[in-house]
Structures are given as C-alpha cells and as structure tokens.
Amino acid sequence: MEKNDGKITFRIVLYQPEIPANTGNIGRLCVGSNAELHIIKPMRFFINDKYLKRAGLDYWDKLQVFYHDSLDELIKKYEDSNFYYCTTKTDNVYTKRKFKQGDFFVFGPESRGIPEEILKKNWQNTITIPMTSKIRSINLANSVAIVLFEGLRQIDFLSSFKQ
Numbered sequence: 498m499e500k501n502d503g504k505i506t507f508r509i510v511l512y513q514p515e516i517p518a519n520t521g522n523i524g525r526l527c528v529g530s531n532a533e534l535h536i537i538k539p540m541r542f543f544i545n546d547k548y549l550k551r552a553g554l555d556y557w558d559k560l561q562v563f564y565h566d567s568l569d570e571l572i573k574k575y576e577d578s579n580f581y582y583c584t585t586k587t588d589n590v591y592t593k594r595k596f597k598q599g600d601f602f603v604f605g606p607e608s609r610g611i612p613e614e615i616l617k618k619n620w621q622n623t624i625t626i627p628m629t630s631k632i633r634s635i636n637l638a639n640s641v642a643i644v645l646f647e648g649l650r651q652i653d654f655l656s657s658f659k660q
Contacts, residue, residue, distance in 0.1 A: 505561070507596070507648050509641055510535045510580075510603040512568060512611060519607060521557075522638035528556045530649055535563045535571055535601070568603070568615065575601065580622055582611055583644060585634050587623035594624055596648040607637050 509532055514520045520536070527534045565571045572580060580601045581594065605611035616623055626635060626643055635643070649655075 504531060504598070505533055506531045506598060506652065506654055507645060508533045508535055508575075508578075508599065508601045509645065510537065510568075510571065510601055511637075512537045512603060512615075513606045514540050514637075515607045516637070519637045523641045524560045524562065525556050526638070526642055526645060527561070528559045530645060530654065532645060533561045533563065535565060537565050537568050537571065571601075580619065581644075582616055582619050582623045583625070583640060584611055584616055584623050585625055585628075586610070586613075586616060587620070587625045589624050590627055591624040591644050591647055596651050598652050600648065602641070602644050602648070604637060604641060610634070 507530070509523060509527055511520060511523065511534070514536060520540075524534055526532070565574075578599060578601055579597070580603055581591075581596070582603045583591070584605070603611060624644070626640060628635060634640070
C-alpha cells in the first residue's frame with residue numbers, strides 16, 4: 498500500500514493529559530491516520546519524557562501536534578468545526594453519530610475525564626463507547642483508537658490508499 502494524499506482526517510484533542518505513554522501511543526495513531534493531535538495544557542509530564550518517546554517511537558517528528566493554553570482557545574480558533582466530547586457519562590453511542598473529515602474528538606485526562614462543566618455546556622455533542630459495568634473506563638489510547646477508526650471508516654479512509 499502507498500500512503501494517501503496526506504489530507505487531515507480528524508483532530509484528536511487531549512485535555513490535560515497525564516500519562517506520557519498514552520500520549521505517545523496516541524501520537525503514533527495520529528501519524529498512521531493523518532490525524533492532528535491537539536494538546537490542552539497543562540500536561541503532567543514533559544514533552545521529552547522517555548516514556549512518551551518510547552511509545553511514539555521514531556514517529557514523533559512526523560506528528561502534526563499543536564499545544565493550546567485552554568480548550569476555549571482551541572474552540573475559538575476552529576469555531577466552525579464540530580467538537581465531540583468523549584465521556585463515560587453519556588448514553589450517546591459514538592457509532593450513532595455521523596462524523597466528517599476535520600471533526601475534533603476531545604478526550605479528558607486519564608484520572609478524571611472531561612470536567613462536568615465542559616460536558617454540560619456541550620451535552621448534545623457528547624459520545625461514549627459502550628462497555629460493561631465491570632470497569633470504570635477503557636484506556637485512553639485504546640479509546641482514541643476506537644473512536645478515531647470509526648471516524649476513518651465513515652469517511653472511507655482506506656480507499657485513499659493504492660492497493
């Protein structure tokens with residue numbers, strides 16, 4: 498397979514990420530799917546953290562990554578875009594939404610998720626991944642992969658590769 502034309506597929510937003518290995522894995526997912534990564538500060542690690550680099554391997558220099566001081570700053574910059582807020586606190590299943598290229602998927606910090614006030618303000622755009630009650634949530638990097646690849650399926654990303 499040859500690479501596609503390089504158009505941005507989706508934009509992944511990590512709101513105040515805490516675990517460098519998750520961020521590294523998510524960065525690698527973004528490179529492999531032509532997605533941008535947007536990080537809302539503060540982060541609980543340094544960008545040169547060895548665990549971040551280990552998880553992202555040698556792909557970090559290929560990543561389109563942007564840092565923002567607040568979620569409001571990001572939303573204001575892309576005010577005409579769709580933002581979807583990924584949370585365990587809603588019944589809006591991610592597969593029931595119709596995503597389009599360039600949409601933003603917002604994920605909260607590993608220990609607490611997206612703050613309630615943000616969710617309440619954007620309730621109509623919350624989405625969730627169904628899971629049993631035996632766990633509190635799915636790992637952040639896995640959650641990003643699940644939602645991102647549903648979006649890629651919906652925009653027929655695979656057809657942009659020559660076989």
